[in-house]
Amino acid sequence: MDPIIAGNWKMNKDPAESRSLVQNLLELISDVKNRKVILIPPFTSLPIVAEVIRNSNVKLGAQNMYWERSGAYTGEISGLFLKSLGCEYVVIGHSERRHIMGETDEMLNKKLKTALEIGLIAIFCVGETEKEKEQGMTEQVISRQLKQGLKDIENEAHKIVFAYEPVWAIGTGKTATPQQVVDVHKFIRAQLIKKKSTILYGGSVKPENIDTLMHEQEIEGVLVGGASLKPESFARIIKFSIT
Ligand code: PEP
Numbered sequence: 001m002d003p004i005i006a007g008n009w010k011m012n013k014d015p016a017e018s019r020s021l022v023q024n025l026l027e028l029i030s031d032v033k034n035r036k037v038i039l040i041p042p043f044t045s046l047p048i049v050a051e052v053i054r055n056s057n058v059k060l061g062a063q064n065m066y067w068e069r070s071g072a073y074t075g076e077i078s079g080l081f082l083k084s085l086g087c088e089y090v091v092i093g094h095s096e097r098r099h100i101m102g103e104t105d106e107m108l109n110k111k112l113k114t115a116l117e118i119g120l121i122a123i124f125c126v127g128e129t130e131k132e133k134e135q136g137m138t139e140q141v142i143s144r145q146l147k148q149g150l151k152d153i154e155n156e157a158h159k160i161v162f163a164y165e166p167v168w169a170i171g172t173g174k175t176a177t178p179q180q181v182v183d184v185h186k187f188i189r190a191q192l193i194k195k196k197s198t199i200l201y202g203g204s205v206k207p208e209n210i211d212t213l214m215h216e217q218e219i220e221g222v223l224v225g226g227a228s229l230k231p232e233s234f235a236r237i238i239k240f241s242i243t
Helices: 015-028 043-053 079-084 095-099 105-118 130-134 138-149 154-159 178-191 210-214 231-238
Strands: 004-008 036-040 059-062 089-092 121-126 161-164 199-202 221-224
Touching: 004 199, 004 231, 015 043, 015 231, 036 089, 043 059, 079 105, 089 105, 105 121, 105 138, 121 138, 130 138, 138 178, 161 178, 178 199, 178 210, 210 221, 221 231
Parallel strands: 004 036, 004 221, 036 059, 059 089, 089 121, 121 161, 161 199, 199 221
Antiparallel strands: none
């Protein structure tokens, strides 16, 4: 399967800036083959990004969704609306949602169930904080996030894309070493009933470290934050080379 290179723009880029970013990116990657590129802009930019990527192989994803399909949930977004805008993917459980917005394993489990039911591919993020890492709790934390996040849907986990995103590496410039990532990816795979899920790494991925990370077979792609906001750096990441 082609490696996944997903760009999470977080709360950056208004619609006009989004159009320009995608147009520039598409020009830079027009010759790229064998990569699955997913753009994950803010909700307000989904329509414009969908329009610009229409005749390309680039896929669209959203940063979050609510677990109900519709109703009195002011400020929330239904996964069905995301699908109607052309999204194929949705990020569930990003560390900023867990740690800033207070989303719990139980809430993420409901979101994963709904994503599966409505046919959106969830990119489910797991990862430990710096403190948990220092306390040697990485496996314990990830095991809990997987167990509770996948409650009642363990048998469908192969339809979910997992992203190991150590919180201490997100937006900090600190990247996990390829060996650290490989160890955790193997641990995640060992927890899954069916071992077929795609597992990505995220945490300060940039042009300078992408080649070394992708050298590892266990790393099947990356989820990129900051470095996906500039067309040149994201294009370089997409064009990684492992020779
Ligand atoms: C992310 O947003 O998922 C992420 C990994 O961010 P960054 O690449 O900026 O660390």
